[in-house]
Amino acid sequence: MPGTARERLAELLGELAELPASSVYRKLFMTDLSVAVDGLGPLQFPVSEEQAIRLRGLGHRARFGRGEQTLTDPEVRDTWEIPKDLVRIEWTHAFEAVLEVMRDELGLPPHCELTPDFHSMLLYETGQFFVTHQDSEKDDSMVGTLVVTLPSAHTGGELLIEHLGQTAEYRGSKVAVSLVAFYADCHHQVLPVKTGNRITLTYNLLLAGDNGAAVEDTLAGELAACLDEHFATPVTLPYGGGRADPPMRLAYLLDHEYTARGLSWNRLKGADGDRAALLRAAADRAGCDVVLALAEIQETWDAIDSDEEDPYDDYEESDDADDGQYVLQDLIDSSITLAHWVGPGGGRSEEISLTLRDAEVAATTPSAGLTPYASEYEGYMGNYGNTLDRWYRRAALVIWPRNQGFANRAQASAVWALDELGEMIRAGDVKNAHDAAQSLLPFWDATVRSGPQGELLGRALRTVEGLDDAETAAMLLHPFQLERLVPDHASALADLAARYGETWMAALLRAWSKKARTYSYSPESLEWLSGLPRLCTALLATGSEGTTTARHVLDLSWEWFEGEVRPLLTGPSTSSRDKWLADRGQPFAGILTAAAQTGSAVVLEDAAKLGHADGDQAIVLVMAALRAAGAVPAGSGYGHGFDELAVGCAERIRTSLAQPRRAPDDWSIEPPTGCTCDLCATLGAFLQDPERRTFEWPLAQAKRAHVHARIEGAELPVRHETRRQGRPFTLVLTKTEALFERERLARERNEADLAWLTKTWKIPV
Numbered sequence: 001m002p003g004t005a006r007e008r009l010a011e012l013l014g015e016l017a018e019l020p021a022s023s024v025y026r027k028l029f030m031t032d033l034s035v036a037v038d039g040l041g042p043l044q045f046p047v048s049e050e051q052a053i054r055l056r057g058l059g060h061r062a063r064f065g066r067g068e069q070t071l072t073d074p075e076v077r078d079t080w081e082i083p084k085d086l087v088r089i090e091w092t093h094a095f096e097a098v099l100e101v102m103r104d105e106l107g108l109p110p111h112c113e114l115t116p117d118f119h120s121m122l123l124y125e126t127g128q129f130f131v132t133h134q135d136s137e138k139d140d141s142m143v144g145t146l147v148v149t150l151p152s153a154h155t156g157g158e159l160l161i162e163h164l165g166q167t168a169e170y171r172g173s174k175v176a177v178s179l180v181a182f183y184a185d186c187h188h189q190v191l192p193v194k195t196g197n198r199i200t201l202t203y204n205l206l207l208a209g210d211n212g213a214a215v216e217d218t219l220a221g222e223l224a225a226c227l228d229e230h231f232a233t234p235v236t237l238p239y240g241g242g243r244a245d246p247p248m249r250l251a252y253l254l255d256h257e258y259t260a261r262g263l264s265w266n267r268l269k270g271a272d273g274d275r276a277a278l279l280r281a282a283a284d285r286a287g288c289d290v291v292l293a294l295a296e297i298q299e300t301w302d303a304i305d306s307d308e309e310d311p312y313d314d315y316e317e318s319d320d321a322d323d324g325q326y327v328l329q330d331l332i333d334s335s336i337t338l339a340h341w342v343g344p345g346g347g348r349s350e351e352i353s354l355t356l357r358d359a360e361v362a363a364t365t366p367s368a369g370l371t372p373y374a375s376e377y378e379g380y381m382g383n384y385g386n387t388l389d390r391w392y393r394r395a396a397l398v399i400w401p402r403n404q405g406f407a408n409r410a411q412a413s414a415v416w417a418l419d420e421l422g423e424m425i426r427a428g429d430v431k432n433a434h435d436a437a438q439s440l441l442p443f444w445d446a447t448v449r450s451g452p453q454g455e456l457l458g459r460a461l462r463t464v465e466g467l468d469d470a471e472t473a474a475m476l477l478h479p480f481q482l483e484r485l486v487p488d489h490a491s492a493l494a495d496l497a498a499r500y501g502e503t504w505m506a507a508l509l510r511a512w513s514k515k516a517r518t519y520s521y522s523p524e525s526l527e528w529l530s531g532l533p534r535l536c537t538a539l540l541a542t543g544s545e546g547t548t549t550a551r552h553v554l555d556l557s558w559e560w561f562e563g564e565v566r567p568l569l570t571g572p573s574t575s576s577r578d579k580w581l582a583d584r585g586q587p588f589a590g591i592l593t594a595a596a597q598t599g600s601a602v603v604l605e606d607a608a609k610l611g612h613a614d615g616d617q618a619i620v621l622v623m624a625a626l627r628a629a630g631a632v633p634a635g636s637g638y639g640h641g642f643d644e645l646a647v648g649c650a651e652r653i654r655t656s657l658a659q660p661r662r663a664p665d666d667w668s669i670e671p672p673t674g675c676t677c678d679l680c681a682t683l684g685a686f687l688q689d690p691e692r693r694t695f696e697w698p699l700a701q702a703k704r705a706h707v708h709a710r711i712e713g714a715e716l717p718v719r720h721e722t723r724r725q726g727r728p729f730t731l732v733l734t735k736t737e738a739l740f741e742r743e744r745l746a747r748e749r750n751e752a753d754l755a756w757l758t759k760t761w762k763i764p765v
């Protein structure tokens with residue numbers, strides 16, 4: 001047998017007996033079933049046109065589920081539904097016998113039972129249909145659907161059922177009762193009825209009992225050997241990347257789709273049940289654990305639209321009309337993420353998140369051989385060919401060596417890992433907790449990043465306290481960021497400072513703040529800075545360790561804030577800069593308030609300097625901060641930080657207002673900074689010249705583009721148009737009246753700000 005251990009394992013599981021069907025068909029005599037409908041009486045088989053018309057009179061338009069909603073849309077489902085409580089059904093014993101046969105044919109073992117649960121009575125008149133869909137699982141134990149077609153004269157109305165890329169087609173009969181059972185993950189549809197009426201009863205099929213199969217011994221032995229080899233063979237990295245450690249796990253993808261609710265060892269569909277039983281036996285021999293997981297799979301294929309007439313006329317996007325019309329060429333990209341799993345003992349499924357590497361995956365049926373639950377076609381877009389994205393949900397058995405259980409589970413759920421460490425510590429098993437924590441190192445950063453960080457940090461702070469090892473504690477906390485801290489963390493944080501020392505805490509906070517800085521400002525981090533006073537209050541309340549910690553947090557926040565803001569205070573003002581700075585007023589106010597609380601003199605001094613900085617932008621920032629704090633009158637708790645800023649700002653505004661007004665014939669404009677090229681020098685000379693208003697500048701295309709960009713970037717009051725005549729074209733620059741208008745508005749704004757400052761902040765006039 002060729003290939004890697006995991007390929008051989010998938011092949012062995014593929015050779016397992018004959019693949020059971022995903023849909024099965026049986027007939028019963030008309031006399032095996034009687035149906036009576038209140039208001040109509042017993043139905044006569046075959047159902048006559050006249051009875052069908054009366055039946056329709058009792059029905060209403062059938063609805064269908066999509067996501068959380070239930071809808072009626074005759075484009076999707078056009079059929080009549082007879083209210084369930086009007087319908088009385090009686091079967092002979094033949095029905096039970098048929099269900100047993102169907103259970104066997106669907107590959108379910110004899111000791112489990114398929115129970116039909118009546119769901120609806122449907123009437124399809126000529127022309128009515130139901131487009132392709134999957135049935136929602138209305139019950140945890142539902143594994144499939146049974147459609148019973150009553151005897152009636154009709155043509156069309158075929159029931160088409162898809163699985164593993166095959167479509168089975170079923171017709172009703174005029175003289176017999178037809179039964180079709182299929183697994184709930186099969187996509188199916190009812191084609192339009194061409195003549196007559198098609199009447200069906202639908203049942204949910206519930207599965208009870210243990211569907212674990214008897215296991216063949218030699219096969220289990222061969223599979224166990226594959227597992228041994230898989231976990232002993234180092235992974236060969238792609239692109240000549242050498243060899244890495246052996247894989248941590250093997251995920252074997254099953255063939256059916258399951259919901260998180262329906263995922264259960266006892267309700268595996270078709271061949272999945274046998275394969276799972278075998279793999280469990282093999283895993284046991286190989287000293288491995290097995291969990292049952294749900295995998296979300298995305299594949300991107302290079303694909304051709306077979307319906308396309310002209311291959312060059314294809315600017316169509318996101319066309320998910322009919323996945324089947326595309327011919328797959330090459331697989332460009334794929335990703336497999338586990339989202340839920342249930343442990344070997346069953347129970348509820350846990351939410352997890354674990355992205356698998358290729359070397360950890362095996363499958364007998366490639367995903368491309370299944371029906372995706374969603375797909376999207378992207379027409380030719382220049383760089384890429386036509387691509388088809390497809391999404392699948394498959395169950396997977398995930399196997400790992402027993403002694404790697406902690407690392408495997410921890411990588412899938414950081415919450416679980418922290419809870420588990422906490423348990424060990426509480427049980428007094430600190431040595432074990434320490435070793436377990438160390439085993440997280442290779443992936444802990446990535447696992448925390450993909451988890452619920454807010455929730456995790458609180459747990460992590462509490463857990464590491466009991467580790468009693470400064471280095472491991474720092475390692476576990478390392479992946480977080482400064483702006484995840486909230487007042488609730490204050491006491492845990494202070495306890496850690498007490499336990500591991502101030503230097504340890506300072507280093508941790510610094511590492512966190514570096515992280516914060518690598519992602520530039522987000523609205524959340526601005527909000528976090530605005531909320532600093534609450535965090536500091538909580539820290540101060542815990543005592544001296546908390547106070548020192550609060551000062552560190554504050555120093556780092558200030559460093560971070562100032563580092564981003566300072567470069568934007570110099571250079572000419574633009575509307576986008578002003579907006580950016582105004583948005584930082586409240587965070588600035590938050591920092592200042594916290595600085596006053598913690599008595600951080602250095603921050604207060606630095607902040608006051610920022611207020612005195614040259615340029616109109618500093619005024620914008622400081623005014624925004626003062627207004628954010630302005631609801632509270634000066635002197636009532638905001639401390640001298642704000643008073644000083646207000647004084648400095650008022651001074652700056654007065655200086656600005658004292659500048660002589662622009663003479664009506666002064667057209668000089670301050671040139672933008674930041675580029676020293678020849679073009680910008682020429683542009684600068686034109687801008688600064690008080691007399692020149694227009695400039696006709698013959699300039700090649702690339703150079704014109706640079707000048708356009710400079711003028712737009714700095715929002716200069718200059719029109720810039722290209723006259724498309726001659727070679728090169730001519731760039732025509734014209735200074736506009738906005739130059740005067742803007743200065744007038746700035747002056748007005750300054751006057752208003754000054755008035756507000758003197759009134760609200762009691763600044764002497």
Ligand SMILES: O=C(O)CCC(=O)C(=O)O
Pocket residue numbers: 122130135147159188190200202
């Ligand atoms: O009428 C049928 O054959 C099937 C109806 C169906 O697919 C459904 O009710 O979900």
Ligand SMILES: [Fe+2]
Pocket residue numbers: 133134135145188
């Ligand atoms: Fe259906």
